[in-house]
Amino acid sequence: xxxxxxxxxxxFRFDRQGRRLWKDLAMSVAALLCVVIxxxxxxxxxxxxxxxxxxxxxxxxxxxxxxDGGIGNAIQGTLILVAxxxxxxxxxxxxxxxxxxxxxxxxxxxxxRFFVDIMTQIPSIVVGIFAYSVISTIMIPFxxxxxxxxxxxxxxxxxxxxxxxxxxxxxxxxxxxLPSGGSGLLTGALLGVARVAGETAPLLVTAFGSLxxxxxxxxxxxxxxxxxxxxxxxxxxxxxxxxxxxSLILVLMMLxxxxxxxxxxxxxxxxx
Amino acid sequence: MAAKIEIKGLSAWYGSKxxxxxxxxxxxxxxxxAIIGPSGCGKxxxxxxxxxxxxxxxxxxxxxxxxxxxxDIYELPAVSVRRRIGMVFQKANPFPTMSIYDNVAAGLRLNxxxxxxxxxxAVLKSLQSAALWDEVKDSLDKSGASLSGGQQxxxxxxxxxxxxxxxxxxxxxxxxxxxxxxxxxxxxxFDLKRQYTVVIVTHNMQQAARVADKxxxxxxxxxxxxxATRDLFERPGQELTEKYITGRFG
Numbered sequence: 001x002x003x004x005x006x007x008x009x010x011x012f013r014f015d016r017q018g019r020r021l022w023k024d025l026a027m028s029v030a031a032l033l034c035v036v037i038x039x040x041x042x043x044x045x046x047x048x049x050x051x052x053x054x055x056x057x058x059x060x061x062x063x064x065x066x067x068d069g070g071i072g073n074a075i076q077g078t079l080i081l082v083a084x085x086x087x088x089x090x091x092x093x094x095x096x097x098x099x100x101x102x103x104x105x106x107x108x109x110x111x112x113r114f115f116v117d118i119m120t121q122i123p124s125i126v127v128g129i130f131a132y133s134v135i136s137t138i139m140i141p142f143x144x145x146x147x148x149x150x151x152x153x154x155x156x157x158x159x160x161x162x163x164x165x166x167x168x169x170x171x172x173x174x175x176x177x178l179p180s181g182g183s184g185l186l187t188g189a190l191l192g193v194a195r196v197a198g199e200t201a202p203l204l205v206t207a208f209g210s211l212x213x214x215x216x217x218x219x220x221x222x223x224x225x226x227x228x229x230x231x232x233x234x235x236x237x238x239x240x241x242x243x244x245x246x247s248l249i250l251v252l253m254m255l256x257x258x259x260x261x262x263x264x265x266x267x268x269x270x271x272x
Numbered sequence: 273m274a275a276k277i278e279i280k281g282l283s284a285w286y287g288s289k290x291x292x293x294x295x296x297x298x299x300x301x302x303x304x305x306a307i308i309g310p311s312g313c314g315k316x317x318x319x320x321x322x323x324x325x326x327x328x329x330x331x332x333x334x335x336x337x338x339x340x341x342x343x344d345i346y347e348l349p350a351v352s353v354r355r356r357i358g359m360v361f362q363k364a365n366p367f368p369t370m371s372i373y374d375n376v377a378a379g380l381r382l383n384x385x386x387x388x389x390x391x392x393x394a395v396l397k398s399l400q401s402a403a404l405w406d407e408v409k410d411s412l413d414k415s416g417a418s419l420s421g422g423q424q425x426x427x428x429x430x431x432x433x434x435x436x437x438x439x440x441x442x443x444x445x446x447x448x449x450x451x452x453x454x455x456x457x458x459x460x461x462f463d464l465k466r467q468y469t470v471v472i473v474t475h476n477m478q479q480a481a482r483v484a485d486k487x488x489x490x491x492x493x494x495x496x497x498x499x500a501t502r503d504l505f506e507r508p509g510q511e512l513t514e515k516y517i518t519g520r521f522g
Contacts, residue, residue, distance in 0.1 A: 162382070163328055165354065
């Protein structure tokens with residue numbers, strides 16, 4: 001044991017070489033420690049939601065509406081909200097990102113970038129006061145910025161190669177630059193989707209939450225975060241338990257979207 | 273021989289910085305012309321003005337005239353100029369998301385060609401011209417990025433040839449390659465000149481001496497000397513040229 005430790009540690013010399021080895025060891029340990037500190041809360045949330053949520057999962061949880069202690073209408077509502085928000089925000093956001101990355105080296109580009117940055121920093125509750133389409137308003141600037149960053153990572157040499165073949169610029173962007181930034185674009189889009197799926201504050205003032213299923217876009221709609229919020233504060237312990245179930249479902253939904261889109265990208269890419 | 277490209281009074285800037293200054297020279301058809309000179313002398317800028325790639329850099333501009341078969345390229349659409357004057361870059365830059373086949377077919381496909389037989393024929397012909405066919409014929413659906421550095425550069429040459437240009441510009445195509453891969457590309461250039469007019473920028477004077485019919489020496493943005501390669505290296509007409517090729521510079 002002591003012998004093993006001895007061999008793992010640098011020699012007890014404090015000349016330049018010895019100091020360097022000890023410093024290296026100290027930094028490696030510090031880095032590892034930081035990783036652990038970052039992962040502990042994340043892991044404990046997942047374990048907690050997993051364990052408590054699993055206990056709440058039974059068919060009735062999905063079949064009943066929130067009125068009867070289930071989350072069927074909340075899942076439906078979240079799916080509708082996410083689909084609606086993505087339908088608006090992904091095209092607008094990605095197009096904005098393309099503009100910023102490919103044509104944004106001008107004053108107009110700087111102004112748009114500044115505006116988008118401010119939009120990402122507005123607290124979501126403030127955005128919530130304005131409109132029902134609120135969650136796409138939260139998502140657009142986020143997706144725009146992540147798309148811009150993803151496309152900027154595509155090397156200039158790739159763009160030049162396309163232009164030098166006599167390919168018109170718009171087609172070079174759509175057919176060469178966009179696919180090259182594909183996985184970055186996807187990550188940004190997924191983070192955007194995850195963000196709106198978990199967004200509660202603006203929904204309190206816009207979608208309000210509902211005890212019933214979807215009844216039209218001009219009617220209040222329930223969403224998982226809102227269900228978790230109301231169930232967690234409820235005096236009924238059955239509803240408290242259902243809140244854990246709803247949390248687990250929300251996490252799993254995000255995981256499913258993330259994994260399936262990565263699988264699709266992987267299947268479509270060329271083999272090495 | 274007839275001049276394929278005539279350059280008259282060409283100057284180019286990056287913002288307020290002048291990169292090349294009042295250059296006048298001709299490139300003969302089916303010749304290989306080498307452009308040599310120290311780093312930053314404007315070699316790359318010069319050839320990038322020939323297929324209008326210079327203007328793709330923000331704030332870059334050029335003045336003077338460049339004629340391709342007598343037509344001023346700055347009055348033609350840039351896209352059609354670039355299809356007639358292909359380019360190979362210093363660092364191999366295959367499209368990372370595309371297979372070998374798609375890389376070579378990209379120029380045609382993204383210009384609207386859909387006929388599979390036409391594409392197949394063009395890919396075969398270009399890869400053969402770039403001396404790469406035998407090495408990749410069984411793995412056309414593999415990623416272009418999976419090839420070795422020298423193979424990637426030949427893939428880029430094949431990609432440039434697939435759109436059937438008349439002129440091929442090469443910007444230090446061998447600077448990142450080992451001597452064996454370099455020798456392959458040099459052999460290739462020798463074959464290519466039967467069909468194309470080639471302009472090659474190089475840092476390597478031996479390379480210029482090996483492949484080029486004519487050689488131009490650029491220094492600080494000016495054309496110092498332009499002559500048959502053998503004459504330029506054996507009997508340089510300018511003191512600067514002599515100093516540069518004998519390695520006594522500065």
